[in-house]
Amino acid sequence: MKRSLVFLLMIWFPVIGKANQNLFPLITNIPHRETFSLNGDWDYIVDRYETGYYDYRLRPSKWGFFRDQKPRNQSDLVEYSFEDSKKMFIPRDWNSSDPELNFYEGTVWFRKSFDFYPVNNERYFLYFGAVNYEALVYLNGQFIGSHKGGFTPFNFEVTGKLKEGQNYIVVKVDNTRHKDEVPTVNTDWWNYGGITRDVLIVKEPETFIRDFSIALTEGKYNEISGWIQLDGINLQTPITIDIPELNKKISVTPDETGRATFFLKAKPVLWSPQNPKLYDVYFSTVGKTMKEKIAFRHIEAIGNQVFLNGKPIFLRGVCIHEEAPYRAGRFSNPAEAHTLLSWAKEMNANFVRLAHYPHNEYMVREAEKMGLLIWSEIPVYWTINFTSKETLQNAKNQLEEMITRDKNRGAIIIWSLANETPVSEERNQFLSQLVMHARNIDNTRLISMAMEKDYHDPFTPSIKDPLMNIVDVISFNSYIGWYDGLPEKCAKMNWLLPDDKPVIISEFGGGAKQGFHGDKNQRWTEEFQEELYIQSVAMFDKMNVAGTCPWILMDFKSPRRLLPKIQDGWNRKGLISNDGIKKKAFFIMKNWYEDKP
Structure with missing residues (x-):
C-alpha cells in the first residue's frame, strides 16, 4: 500500500488500540449543568459483518457508515441508508428494544440528526452516560474519539466541530465479548448492548468548573474541605463556595493549573439512613453558578465494625x-x-x-x-x-x-x-x-x-x-x-x-420460581428458598x-440460566420476581432486618 493511501485511511479511520482515545477529562455534576439532550429516536443499522467499518479486504474503509452518505443521483451506489432503517429510542439497550436483537452481540450503528446553533466564546462537550461496550464516535463525519467499558461515562470536546443548523452524530457500538476485556467473556448477567444512558451536549463558558470534591474533613465534624478544578484559559479566576443553609461563603483563587483547595468551619447535620440530609452547595465563577446537593457524613472501619458518623x-x-x-x-x-x-x-x-x-x-x-x-x-x-x-x-x-x-x-x-x-x-x-x-x-x-x-x-x-x-x-x-x-x-x-x-x-x-410451591425440600419452590433464608439468617x-x-x-436475565419452565433465561435468585411479585423469602429478610439495630 502506498504511503499516501495509508495516511488517508488514518485520517478517516484511526487505529483503535487503547481502552480510550481522545477523551477530554471527565466533566462531573452533569445533572446540574446546562445541557442539550440528544435522547430520543435514533436511526440504527445492525451490521453483523461490520460492513460499515471494513472493506472486503478487512481494511478500515474511508467510505464507512460514519459518513452518513446519500446517493447524489439515481445512478450513485450507496448500500446503506439511515433514513430508511429502523428507529430506537435512546437511552435503551437494543436487546429489549428490538425482539430480533434479544441475543445479538456485535456491531450496531446509531445516527442522530439534530439542529444546533453554537454561540461564540462558549465551549461544548458531547457526553455519554454509558455505551456497552466499545464506542467509536463521529460528529459530522469526523472521528472524535472512542471508549471502552459499558457502565461508565465519557465525553469529548466538540467546540468548533458543531455547525450552525443541522448536525449528525454516528456511533459504532460493539458489545462483542472478548477474553481480555472488563468484564471478560463469562458473566452471569445479560450482555445488554447499545447506548444505554443519556446522550447530552454540555455547554460551558471558556473557563469553567470541570470537577470538584467536597466533604467533611477526615476526623472532624466541624470542618468542610475539598478542591475545585477549573478548565479553560483563565485558570486563576476566583471561585466562590456558598452553603446558604449553613450561612457559609468563601472565595478562593486557583493556582496556575486551575486547582484550588478550601477549608471552612461548619457543623452540618450529618447524613444517615434515618435522616438523609442534603445541602445545596453553590460554586460560582465569573458569570456562572453551579449547584450540587451534598451529603456530609463520616465512614470508617474500626476493629470488626463499620462506623457511620462515629x-x-x-x-x-x-x-x-x-x-x-x-x-x-x-x-x-x-x-x-x-x-x-x-x-x-x-x-x-x-x-x-x-x-x-x-x-x-x-x-x-x-x-x-x-x-x-x-x-x-x-x-x-x-x-x-x-x-x-x-x-x-x-x-x-x-x-x-x-x-x-x-x-x-x-x-x-x-x-x-x-x-x-x-x-x-x-x-x-x-x-x-x-x-x-x-x-x-x-x-x-x-x-x-x-x-x-x-x-x-x-x-x-x-x-x-x-x-x-x-x-x-x-x-x-x-x-x-x-x-x-x-x-x-x-x-x-x-x-x-x-x-x-x-x-x-x-x-x-x-433460586425460586415465583408462584411455584411445594415442600420446603423441593428445589426451585418458594418454600425451599424461604427455608434457605430461615437457616441462613440463623447462621x-x-x-x-x-x-x-x-x-x-429481583430476578434478572442471564444466558447461563437454561432450565426450562423454571429459569428460561432468568436467574431466579431474586426475592422479587421480574413481574414485581414478592416471594416468601422476601419477608424472612424483612422481618430479620426489622429486628437488627
Whole structure:
C-alpha cells in the first residue's frame, strides 16, 4: 500500500488500540449543568459483518457508515441508508428494544440528526452516560474519539466541530465479548448492548468548573474541605463556595493549573439512613453558578465494625442488578431506579450493593436521596485476564471513571474492585494495583472486594485471601444450602473469620420460581428458598458480621440460566420476581432486618 493511501485511511479511520482515545477529562455534576439532550429516536443499522467499518479486504474503509452518505443521483451506489432503517429510542439497550436483537452481540450503528446553533466564546462537550461496550464516535463525519467499558461515562470536546443548523452524530457500538476485556467473556448477567444512558451536549463558558470534591474533613465534624478544578484559559479566576443553609461563603483563587483547595468551619447535620440530609452547595465563577446537593457524613472501619458518623452500624443490605422492574432490559430513568430502591427500603434495608458494575447515575443519586448506603463496584468479575497490561489499564480506567463521577455522593461508602476472582500471584498483583489506584484517587471510602473461601473441612470455612490484608472490609459470597449442601447445613457451619476487620456477607441465597410451591425440600419452590433464608439468617446470627447482602433483590436475565419452565433465561435468585411479585423469602429478610439495630 502506498504511503499516501495509508495516511488517508488514518485520517478517516484511526487505529483503535487503547481502552480510550481522545477523551477530554471527565466533566462531573452533569445533572446540574446546562445541557442539550440528544435522547430520543435514533436511526440504527445492525451490521453483523461490520460492513460499515471494513472493506472486503478487512481494511478500515474511508467510505464507512460514519459518513452518513446519500446517493447524489439515481445512478450513485450507496448500500446503506439511515433514513430508511429502523428507529430506537435512546437511552435503551437494543436487546429489549428490538425482539430480533434479544441475543445479538456485535456491531450496531446509531445516527442522530439534530439542529444546533453554537454561540461564540462558549465551549461544548458531547457526553455519554454509558455505551456497552466499545464506542467509536463521529460528529459530522469526523472521528472524535472512542471508549471502552459499558457502565461508565465519557465525553469529548466538540467546540468548533458543531455547525450552525443541522448536525449528525454516528456511533459504532460493539458489545462483542472478548477474553481480555472488563468484564471478560463469562458473566452471569445479560450482555445488554447499545447506548444505554443519556446522550447530552454540555455547554460551558471558556473557563469553567470541570470537577470538584467536597466533604467533611477526615476526623472532624466541624470542618468542610475539598478542591475545585477549573478548565479553560483563565485558570486563576476566583471561585466562590456558598452553603446558604449553613450561612457559609468563601472565595478562593486557583493556582496556575486551575486547582484550588478550601477549608471552612461548619457543623452540618450529618447524613444517615434515618435522616438523609442534603445541602445545596453553590460554586460560582465569573458569570456562572453551579449547584450540587451534598451529603456530609463520616465512614470508617474500626476493629470488626463499620462506623457511620462515629456510631457502629449493621449494614442491612441487598444486591441489585441494573435490570428494569416489570420488563426485561437495563433501566434508563429515575422512576425505575426509585421502584427498585423502594423495594429495598420496604425490606428494611439501609444499604445496597450495586452489582457488578457502576450503575446509572440516577440510581446512585436516588439511593442517596432515599437514605440508602451504597457499595459500588467495577466489573472485574470471575476470570479476568490478570496477565494483560491492557486489561489492567482498562480496569483502572473504569475504576477512575466510576470514582470521578460519584466521589461527591456521600451515600457511597465502599468501592469494590472485584468479585469471586481465583487467587493467583498474577491476580494478586492486578488487584493490588487497583487498590492503590483507588486510594490515590479517593482515600475517603472503604475498599473491599468479594473474595473466595477456603475450607479446613466441609463445615469449617475461612477467608485466607492474601488481599484481605490491604482492604478495609472483608467480604465474601456464601451459598451454603444452595451450591453447597442443603439448607440444614447452615446450622452445622463453624466459620473462622478474622476479628480485626469488618466482615460483610456480600452474597447469599438460592433460586425460586415465583408462584411455584411445594415442600420446603423441593428445589426451585418458594418454600425451599424461604427455608434457605430461615437457616441462613440463623447462621449469620451466630457469626460476628458487619452486614449482609442477599443475592438478589429481583430476578434478572442471564444466558447461563437454561432450565426450562423454571429459569428460561432468568436467574431466579431474586426475592422479587421480574413481574414485581414478592416471594416468601422476601419477608424472612424483612422481618430479620426489622429486628437488627
